[in-house]
Amino acid sequence: GAVVSQHPSWVICKSGTSVKIECRSLDFQATTMFWYRQFPKQSLMLMATSNEGSKATYEQGVEKDKFLINHASLTLSTLTVTSAHPEDSSFYICSARDVQGYQPQHFGDGTRLSIL
């Protein structure tokens, strides 16, 4: 149980392209999902907290207009990297928390984004 699916797992695109990453909770409902960014050999940096039906809460230093988050249902949150540039290349990971529980967060397998 408690499976989080992230899609795509790997994407390569040209600079200036917008890229959408999906995060789905497959067997539970999640009012809250989290988006992290992980640089090579480093820890996870929380980018934003996604709340179903409301605006996302972004961490300090994260550009809201650059990283658009939509949490339209209890099982789906999306992260769109707009007008991506090479410096946006990274490993993006989502996690979701079951509405019936407090912790732990269940993590997706991540999306490796490479901008050429």
Place this chain on the structure above:
Amino acid sequence: GDSVTQMEGPVTLSEEAFLTINCTYTATGYPSLFWYVQYPGEGLQLLLKATKADDKGSNKGFEATYRKETTSFHLEKGSVQVSDSAVYFCALSNVSGSEKLVFGKGTKLTVNP
């Protein structure tokens, strides 16, 4: 603010060796503590957790005890296997806060046959 400090890696061990990865934390209130494991190219998996002082989390031969007096949550395993090779993250979540996870920097473990 809340923070987690993990021992620097990488750690390289032979199969069946004893493993300890140190983790200490700074937090207000009474946080929950976690160890997550990340295998190459994958997301994070919860390994074990403890929600209050003196609790011991355990899973797959790994153990960690929530020590409030030393603000520590060290990860141990008596006999590691090659399949344990991964990056291990210590993390906390503060009930009085926003429920966000605060991660340590991660410790890469390589187990050689």
